[in-house]
Amino acid sequence: MNRYLSAVLADRMGVVLLTVLLVSAVWVPIASLVLPASHPLHMGSYSVALWGKYLCFGLLALSLDMVWGKLGILSLGHGVFFGLGGYVMGMYLMRQVGDRGVYGDPILPDFMVFLNWDELPWYWFGFDHAWIAFPLILIVPGLLAYVFGALAFRSRVTGVYLSIITQAMTYAVMLAFFRNELGFGGNNGLTGFFDILGYDLREDVTRAALFSATALSLAGCYVLCRCLFATRLGLLCTAVRDAESRVRFLGYRTDRVKLSVFVLSAAIAGLAGALYVPQVGIINPGEFSPLNSIEIVIWVALGGRGTLWGAVVGAVVVNVAKTQFTGWLPEGWLFMLGGLFVLTTLYLPRGLAMLVPKRVSGS
Amino acid sequence: MSAANRRPVSRSGGERSLDTSHGTVLYLEGLSVSFDGFKAINDLSLYINDGELRCVIGPNGAGKTTLMDIVTGKTRPDEGEAWFGQTLDLLRLDEAAIANAGIGRKFQQPTVFTELTVAENLELAMAGNRNVLSVLRAKLSGEQRDLIASTLERIGLVALRDMNASTLSHGQKQWLEIGMLLMQQPRLLLVDEPATGMTHQEMAQTGELLCSLAGDHSVVVVEHDMDFVRSLDSPVTVLHQGSVLAEGSLDAIQSDPLVRSVYLGE
Amino acid sequence: MMNVRGGTLPPVFFQRLWRAVLLGLAVCFSPVQAADLPDALQSALEDLAGRDKVLRLEAVERIANSGTEESEALLQVILSGELYHWKPEDRFVRGEKDGRKFILYALEDGAELATVGRREAKKVSINNTLRGAVKSALATLDLIAPDPAKRLAGVRAQFAALAVPVERIDALLESESDTAVRDSLVTLRAMTLVSDETASGEPLMTAIAALGNSTEPGALTPLKGRFERSDDDAEKSALSSAIKAFESRQARFGMVKQVFFGLSLGSILVLAAIGLAITFGVMGVINMAHGELIMLGAYTTWAMQQLLPGQPGVALLLAIPMGFMVSASVGMVMERFAISKLYGRPLETLLLTFGFSLILQQAVRTFISARNVAVSNPSWMSGSLELHPMLSLTMNRVVIMFFCLAVFAVLWWVMQRTRFGLQLRAVTQHREMARCVGVRSRRIDTLTFGLGAGLAGLAGVALSQLGNVGPNLGQAWIVDSFLVVVFGGVGNLWGTLIGGLGIGVATKLIEPWSGAVLAKVLLLVAVILFIQRRPRGLFPPSGRSAGDN
Ligand SMILES: Nc1ncnc2c1ncn2[C@@H]1O[C@H](COP(=O)(O)OP(=O)(O)OP(=O)(O)O)[C@@H](O)[C@H]1O
Numbered sequence A: 001m002n003r004y005l006s007a008v009l010a011d012r013m014g015v016v017l018l019t020v021l022l023v024s025a026v027w028v029p030i031a032s033l034v035l036p037a038s039h040p041l042h043m044g045s046y047s048v049a050l051w052g053k054y055l056c057f058g059l060l061a062l063s064l065d066m067v068w069g070k071l072g073i074l075s076l077g078h079g080v081f082f083g084l085g086g087y088v089m090g091m092y093l094m095r096q097v098g099d100r101g102v103y104g105d106p107i108l109p110d111f112m113v114f115l116n117w118d119e120l121p122w123y124w125f126g127f128d129h130a131w132i133a134f135p136l137i138l139i140v141p142g143l144l145a146y147v148f149g150a151l152a153f154r155s156r157v158t159g160v161y162l163s164i165i166t167q168a169m170t171y172a173v174m175l176a177f178f179r180n181e182l183g184f185g186g187n188n189g190l191t192g193f194f195d196i197l198g199y200d201l202r203e204d205v206t207r208a209a210l211f212s213a214t215a216l217s218l219a220g221c222y223v224l225c226r227c228l229f230a231t232r233l234g235l236l237c238t239a240v241r242d243a244e245s246r247v248r249f250l251g252y253r254t255d256r257v258k259l260s261v262f263v264l265s266a267a268i269a270g271l272a273g274a275l276y277v278p279q280v281g282i283i284n285p286g287e288f289s290p291l292n293s294i295e296i297v298i299w300v301a302l303g304g305r306g307t308l309w310g311a312v313v314g315a316v317v318v319n320v321a322k323t324q325f326t327g328w329l330p331e332g333w334l335f336m337l338g339g340l341f342v343l344t345t346l347y348l349p350r351g352l353a354m355l356v357p358k359r360v361s362g363s
Numbered sequence B: 001m002s003a004a005n006r007r008p009v010s011r012s013g014g015e016r017s018l019d020t021s022h023g024t025v026l027y028l029e030g031l032s033v034s035f036d037g038f039k040a041i042n043d044l045s046l047y048i049n050d051g052e053l054r055c056v057i058g059p060n061g062a063g064k065t066t067l068m069d070i071v072t073g074k075t076r077p078d079e080g081e082a083w084f085g086q087t088l089d090l091l092r093l094d095e096a097a098i099a100n101a102g103i104g105r106k107f108q109q110p111t112v113f114t115e116l117t118v119a120e121n122l123e124l125a126m127a128g129n130r131n132v133l134s135v136l137r138a139k140l141s142g143e144q145r146d147l148i149a150s151t152l153e154r155i156g157l158v159a160l161r162d163m164n165a166s167t168l169s170h171g172q173k174q175w176l177e178i179g180m181l182l183m184q185q186p187r188l189l190l191v192d193e194p195a196t197g198m199t200h201q202e203m204a205q206t207g208e209l210l211c212s213l214a215g216d217h218s219v220v221v222v223e224h225d226m227d228f229v230r231s232l233d234s235p236v237t238v239l240h241q242g243s244v245l246a247e248g249s250l251d252a253i254q255s256d257p258l259v260r261s262v263y264l265g266e
Numbered sequence C: 001m002m003n004v005r006g007g008t009l010p011p012v013f014f015q016r017l018w019r020a021v022l023l024g025l026a027v028c029f030s031p032v033q034a035a036d037l038p039d040a041l042q043s044a045l046e047d048l049a050g051r052d053k054v055l056r057l058e059a060v061e062r063i064a065n066s067g068t069e070e071s072e073a074l075l076q077v078i079l080s081g082e083l084y085h086w087k088p089e090d091r092f093v094r095g096e097k098d099g100r101k102f103i104l105y106a107l108e109d110g111a112e113l114a115t116v117g118r119r120e121a122k123k124v125s126i127n128n129t130l131r132g133a134v135k136s137a138l139a140t141l142d143l144i145a146p147d148p149a150k151r152l153a154g155v156r157a158q159f160a161a162l163a164v165p166v167e168r169i170d171a172l173l174e175s176e177s178d179t180a181v182r183d184s185l186v187t188l189r190a191m192t193l194v195s196d197e198t199a200s201g202e203p204l205m206t207a208i209a210a211l212g213n214s215t216e217p218g219a220l221t222p223l224k225g226r227f228e229r230s231d232d233d234a235e236k237s238a239l240s241s242a243i244k245a246f247e248s249r250q251a252r253f254g255m256v257k258q259v260f261f262g263l264s265l266g267s268i269l270v271l272a273a274i275g276l277a278i279t280f281g282v283m284g285v286i287n288m289a290h291g292e293l294i295m296l297g298a299y300t301t302w303a304m305q306q307l308l309p310g311q312p313g314v315a316l317l318l319a320i321p322m323g324f325m326v327s328a329s330v331g332m333v334m335e336r337f338a339i340s341k342l343y344g345r346p347l348e349t350l351l352l353t354f355g356f357s358l359i360l361q362q363a364v365r366t367f368i369s370a371r372n373v374a375v376s377n378p379s380w381m382s383g384s385l386e387l388h389p390m391l392s393l394t395m396n397r398v399v400i401m402f403f404c405l406a407v408f409a410v411l412w413w414v415m416q417r418t419r420f421g422l423q424l425r426a427v428t429q430h431r432e433m434a435r436c437v438g439v440r441s442r443r444i445d446t447l448t449f450g451l452g453a454g455l456a457g458l459a460g461v462a463l464s465q466l467g468n469v470g471p472n473l474g475q476a477w478i479v480d481s482f483l484v485v486v487f488g489g490v491g492n493l494w495g496t497l498i499g500g501l502g503i504g505v506a507t508k509l510i511e512p513w514s515g516a517v518l519a520k521v522l523l524l525v526a527v528i529l530f531i532q533r534r535p536r537g538l539f540p541p542s543g544r545s546a547g548d549n
């Protein structure tokens, strides 16, 4: 245990991040529930959800940094895992709607009634139980990552090729989910949720709780990653990133190393998606668009890849900027984003983390 | 040509039951490889005895490195057979399985993990169970620490223990790679041009090291430096255009008119 | 009966001239008295102006069957409701209303006759029944037109209605000499017979068999119709085998057509992907802005058409070099000032170029329009090319296929026969080695990137002729282009060609039974699986430099 603790503490910026997360997990519920609305520090439910969303993106970025920063796999398809986690959560929430939908069908979600389906497809069964649905949040993305990764890594698809087929995967999943026949609400996705685990999603308490859950999950996952990369497996990951074929001649199965981290990363991305959906209230195939996936990459690149905390910072910074920017100049956001890609890769190869003096970061 | 479609045979690094009952560790028979029609290896047969130290020499492009590529699973021959001991068909194994079976290799171009420290490089190379879960749980025991320390001493990098390998010079990288090879404790060592970038003194050290390894291990050394080869005082195989041209002691080889004509350019 | 008004030439003179000029020519013109309507027409018109419904209907038929030169024009006049009876002269004329007056023209030669008041001209009005009769009469008129192409079209036009009696068809067949027209008349006869409930016996069976072997797409309907209604077993079995024969042939042609569509799609994919493959081969970088460079090519076409209004063809031809240059210069600027700084870091380059793609896309949205712009097809690219009654290909696709082949050929020549191509191939195979023998690899990089971008521009020019041109054009093609590169392998033109055509044909062959979206999904999955077997594509680059480590 000692070794892990020191690994976590060794990265001072990471400690700062953890502190901020833990404090906000406590503070935000207070600020939104206890403080009166007139208080200057009061947080409305809108901003609670907004910050909750940013943290979900932070978690997603963390999961990408695990594979890109630490293992050198530039996945342009992490949005798929995020989206799948979101869809699992969405299906659970959809089943919680019960007969409160527009059509009042006790079993079928509205969109199925609309499509004249008479019964629930088999893959929707069980989603009304949290104990079935919640594990699937990790399992479904993990499974896709396993199948995809097993195929790709075993046949040694690497580098740019790998990036491109991850993008193709995203694209394929997006097209598939746009189809009504697939049974996930087609174009519109899943929306119109009421409650989660019996708590009303529109209540401030629920929102504050979701925020705290997100902050704690992010903190937990960060610690998990730190510990993971502090083991010999962490060394091995670095070795694989820098000279994969050499590692094979030492007798390691690099495909399995990559596969395990990739699957873990996908599960974390799925968790991020699942936390995201109840806070924004909708999940649709747009989440699978290639652009979304590649945006995650810029969060990580901007924050500083391979640092873990940098990914989280990058995600939050870019998304805060996006919210602000689209507010006053919607036209300009893509210019901004494009410029960010160009400037970061050219002038900040190690991201914002470059700007933190070694003395401070401690690593 | 790639090893991608070989069956990965799961085999942990620990087990070492090699059948060398006939006294031979490596059988290479009738190997041929061509790249786009160019025959880099041409009907080559070579046998390495258990505990033997063998030098392989040959002009540039003779196919020495390619030979090692075949043995370690990097390149798949078009024809021929390669057996490790009596029972292990190397052509059916992938690189990791071959390494785990007990064949270690030092590359011509020294390749170490530049983002890891010297000690970490050695730790990764250390013999042990290679599957993901055991690697995850692995912790250095006191014994293993000592092993790393003694290896560091043997390769003269004690002071650089915690330096990133990227800061090492070419010669130091050579040493580090030799150290990694030692940590791997393979049955057969394939050493490709170890002396490049080393001082005369270091070369002598390397030579001693390799000689001391012979006996317990089998060692195949590829080298261009004739002084170094002479210092090893071992049987020499001459490769030319992908096949064995001559075999024997260095003196015998050097007086062989055939070798002189193709290799020494006379 | 009718007076010749001043100003027109005397009939006798006209007749002489007519004979003098046309004497030697074998024409089927019936000798017409120029200033006079033939009697047959005249009397028919009189009946038409009458009140008897039956007589009026017959009158239309009489006009149609009169075999006179004027009948078609006359029917058109009737149909447009411009036929007037000029009472004082007791003459049928064409009239145009001009305010409260009517301007009258002669039916026979269109000469203006007079401007008269309302009372002097009486409109010969027609009702819907008559209008229908006139229309079908007009259609059958073509059956006896002197021009064989017109006759052929006339016969074809009858395939839907099947209103021509068999006897009439037989009569036509007798005098018909053109084989194509004869063939379609035979088909028409068979179709008419098969859809005629009263037909039976030997003639019917021959007709059914004939339809089974016909290439006319419409032949299936009468067969199927009769099959549904028929209760005669022998007839039914004949029908069903004819239907089967027909449908299998139709399926075969459908297949050919689908393959053509596939090749067409494939050739576009080749165009779109080839530049990508070249830059990837030489520099190891994936240019994510490639799609936007394609888009720039398409917008260049649009801009050229704006500059040369009314000459879409010239504009399109000019757009070919312009599109190449616009995209190539944007590409070279990108390479010079950004990509070259990231040499050896392909993943970063991917992100960098993605940044450029966003910027270019948004620039078009902001400075041109967020909506699609209209690019027109020049006349030689519209319409279709009929190779067979069952197989016609749209002209723009055919042209683009040839364009693709031409680009490919030029590119091949550049690669194999020019110094630049030689250097480019050298850098692809072994950068360091090429450097050692004096290739300025930096310059080659820039030029290569320019070439790749320029090819994207050409693809854009081609794409502008196929569909919408908008800011998202590039996005729509980029994933497919990647797949082609992944599938075909890099640094090998043939790989891209075969990869592109293969993917195009595969897509179009799957599409009919899976739908467009599913076809795409299946294809993506297939390529992902394919790359498992051959991680470096169909034609992997060879050589040591290609291997890792
Ligand atoms: N993957 C490959 N693709 C193409 N050619 C190759 C490949 N590997 C080796 N070759 C060629 O095979 C020949 C033998 O190469 P090899 O590296 O085995 O020679 P060598 O004896 O090790 O030479 P040196 O003494 O220079 O190290 C060379 O001509 C080389 O170019």
Ligand SMILES: [Mg+2]
Pocket: B064, B065, B066, B108, B192
């Ligand atoms: Mg060599």
